[in-house]
Amino acid sequence: xxxxxxxxxxxxxxxxxxxxxxxxxxxxxxxxxxxxxxxxxxxxxxxxxxxxxxxxxxxxxxxxxxxxxxxxxxxxxxxxxxxxxxxxxxxxxxxxxxxxxxxxxxxxxxxxxxxxxxxxxxxxxxxxxxxxxxxxxxxxxxxxxxxxxxxxxxxxxxxxxxxxxxxxxxxxxxxxxxxxxxxxxxxxxxxxxxxxx
Numbered sequence: 001x002x003x004x005x006x007x008x009x010x011x012x013x014x015x016x017x018x019x020x021x022x023x024x025x026x027x028x029x030x031x032x033x034x035x036x037x038x039x040x041x042x043x044x045x046x047x048x049x050x051x052x053x054x055x056x057x058x059x060x061x062x063x064x065x066x067x068x069x070x071x072x073x074x075x076x077x078x079x080x081x082x083x084x085x086x087x088x089x090x091x092x093x094x095x096x097x098x099x100x101x102x103x104x105x106x107x108x109x110x111x112x113x114x115x116x117x118x119x120x121x122x123x124x125x126x127x128x129x130x131x132x133x134x135x136x137x138x139x140x141x142x143x144x145x146x147x148x149x150x151x152x153x154x155x156x157x158x159x160x161x162x163x164x165x166x167x168x169x170x171x172x173x174x175x176x177x178x179x180x181x182x183x184x185x186x187x188x189x190x191x192x193x194x195x196x197x
Contacts, residue, residue, distance in 0.1 A: 010039070010041075011049050011050075014035060014039050014056070015059060015060055015063075018035050018057075019060050019101075020038075020103045021034060021038065022060075022103075022111060023103035023104075023107050023110075024103075026110065027110075027111045030053075031043065032044070032046050032052070035056075054115075057111060058115055058116065058119040060107060061107065061111070061112060061115060061119070061123050062119055062122055062126070064104045065122075065127050065130070068093075068094070068097060068126075068130050069126050069129050069130045072090060072134070073133065075133075083140035086137050087191075088184070088188075090133070090134055091157075091161075091184055091187045091188070092180075094158070094161050095183050095187075099164060099179060102164050103165070131154055134154040135147065135151050135154055142192075142197075145194060149194055150194075153194040157187045157191065160186055161183055161187060164179075
């Protein structure tokens with residue numbers, strides 16, 4: 001999730017450009033020379049930072065899964081008030097990811113199977129833990145919602161929020177604030193509908 005305000009490191013610049021290029025042209029459609037050129041270094045210069053494209057892909061996908069989980073845990077620890085407020089905080093955090101890291105959503109959808117088994121399993125493990133944070137909070141807000149129904153609802157809301165890369169053009173998104181508000185209303189509406197409200 002894009003929460004930092006200080007300048008990105010060279011490594012972070014490389015990862016950001018790799019994510020953008022992989023999302024635009026596919027993992028196999030991009031060479032290290034192109035990634036290097038995007039950040040102003042030679043392709044072979046990337047090997048000072050990463051063992052290769054596979055290592056970049058793994059760091060991107062494992063990294064964002066870990067960041068989402070850490071953000072979910074922060075919401076639980078830092079949000080004061082009702083379970084409703086915690087749910088709103090979780091939704092807001094995921095919306096930030098969906099709007100600010102659209103290329104990582106595309107990358108996950110297209111390239112997850114390219115990871116080594118151990119990295120793919122780690123991504124799935126981190127994602128399951130993130131889902132379970134949401135399931136617990138959703139069930140606090142909607143106590144009559146069965147656990148399996150809550151889990152299905154959480155996955156459906158993730159699908160809704162993660163649909164942002166499928167908008168035809170970046171300028172097809174209304175203002176960021178309007179889009180965030182719309183996605184938030186849709187997410188809350190989906191949970192309420194699942195609970196029969």
